[in-house]
Amino acid sequence: MDTFAFQALGTHWTISLDGATFSAATKEYILGFLRTFESRFSRFIPESEVNAFRSASAGTFPVSPEFALLLARAQQLREWTRGAFDPAVASVLERAGYDRALSLSPKESEGDTRVPAWSLSGGLLTIEGPIAFDLGGIGKGYAIDRVADILRADGCVYFLVEGGGDMVGTTKADGSGWRVAVAWPGKEVGTIASVVTLQNQGFAASDTLLRRWGKWHHIIDMRTQTPVETLIGAAVIAPEAFAADVMTSALFLLPQEEAPAVLGLFGATAMTFAADGSVSVDSKWSGEIFV
Secondary structure, three states: OEEEEEEEOOEEEEEEEOOOOOOHHHHHHHHHHHHHHHHHHOOOOOOOHHHOOOOOOOEEEEOOHHHHHHHHHHHHHHHHOOOOOOHHHHHHHHHOOOOOOOOOOOOOOOOOOOOOOEEEEOOEEEEOOOOOOOOOOOHHHHHHHHHHHHHHHOOOOOEEEEEOOEEEEOOOOOOOOEEEEEEOOOOOOOOEEEEEEEOOEEEEEEEOOOOEEOOEEOOEEOOOOEEOOOEEEEEEEEOOHHHHHHHHHHHHHOOHHHHHHHHHHOOOEEEEEEOOOOEEEOOOOOOEEOO
């Protein structure tokens, strides 16, 4: 087993290869891809594509194919959640203190706090005024899948790519899967709610208690511009990391009765943790459960 650990996109990554070793060129290619991805899609980088429209007037503008792909998935998620999810959340997070300096000091609202409407058609983005995007709810899963593509192109067959707790894994060389622990939000560190085995699958988890300051955390209902409080945690298994990441975000914002149908669109299964301490497990969840 060969392991490559590093920092990227503001979090820790570990890539494990089974039955193979990393070449220096592969490591550098992966790091280069992630540096480029961050420079293009981080709202903390002023020149990034997600910040390109902060001073723009209303109009229609071409965007890069990759940005269009990410916005298309975000637009789909916005429709499913009836506007609760919106990647145009950047200004709300910044007013809440989740800004480039990570001040975590909420600012008093001044003037109009409405977020301009936007829509995507093909590679054309239409906006009603100055707007900034945050792809934190979906971007990391996409990047993980692209790193997996790099490994496949380099001839790697058996691997696990993990970035900040989200991941995608093949099988191991002996045909077994990668065992992954699902942490229990709000409980003592090391308390496990489930253990799942990934075999050619993606996994994502989110927890509103880890990244919280005052009343705020990073998952915002854009209809009210306030933090979501119904769930405190969610974990999703899906065919790829991108789908798992998207579905994890969706679960915090979808009506509970609609979640199974949306999960089914991606062949995904989920475990959720409610603020009242209850736990819900999808009927297709295949992991060991310690509830």
